[in-house]
Amino acid sequence: MRTDTGMATSEYAVGTLAACAFAAALYKVVSSGIVSRGLESVIGKALDVQF
Numbered sequence: 001m002r003t004d005t006g007m008a009t010s011e012y013a014v015g016t017l018a019a020c021a022f023a024a025a026l027y028k029v030v031s032s033g034i035v036s037r038g039l040e041s042v043i044g045k046a047l048d049v050q051f
Contacts (some may be wrong), residue, residue, distance in 0.1 A: 029035060 030039070
């Protein structure tokens with residue numbers, strides 16, 4: 001009886017393609033104007049904290 005011990009080459013290709021598509025979508029969201037300004041605001045507030 002064979003056991004499934006890992007992914008086949010085609011599964012690696014589909015997984016890599018899915019990861020790239022997710023990364024592209026995430027980049028679009030993070031680089032949008034609203035999110036970008038929000039991140040800049042949060043980082044700016046974090047750096048301006050008095051210790």
